[in-house]
Ligand SMILES: [Zn+2]
């Protein structure tokens with residue numbers, strides 16, 4: 001896939017076209033390039049995402065996920081919620097990592113855009129005309145990399161990566177599948193957490 005195809009697929013997955021998801025794609029692509037690794041089809045790569053909850057620009061995380069293949073579904077990404085548009089990408093095979101963050105260079109242009117005016121007026125991003133959405137996509141996509149990204153030095157990230165625990169057990173009470181690490185024992189019965197009465 002070309003970089004542009006990755007961008008287009010990201011926006012399709014994301015649900016609308018916005019500057020923050022493009023920023024995430026650019027950070028993800030830069031991190032892959034610097035580490036000289038491919039998008040994580042399995043869990044070879046691990047990402048630490050610095051966006052938090054309930055703030056603008058969280059769309060960044062979808063750009064990072066789609067581009068790097070580090071996804072919440074696969075579990076090879078976690079949040080260190082600092083409210084920042086930044087990600088650290090780690091190659092688990094070599095323990096090399098790089099942090100990439102998005103710079104505020106275009107902040108004024110973005111704030112003044114038709115897209116952000118409509119966001120401020122309460123419109124959902126996907127309710128905004130496509131041309132207004134694309135204006136900011138093109139702005140962030142077309143900017144020179146050094147204008148919009150800060151790419152750190154590659155560093156060693158030492159971590160004892162836990163192996164994936166495979167398999168599920170059927171809860172003796174409700175009959176639903178429970179991943180092994182979440183099975184609780186009550187007397188001689190194996191149960192899911194809600195059925196067991198334990199908090200966790
Ligand atoms: Zn978005």
Ligand SMILES: [Zn+2]
Pocket residue numbers: 171172173174175176191192193194195196
């Ligand atoms: Zn149960």
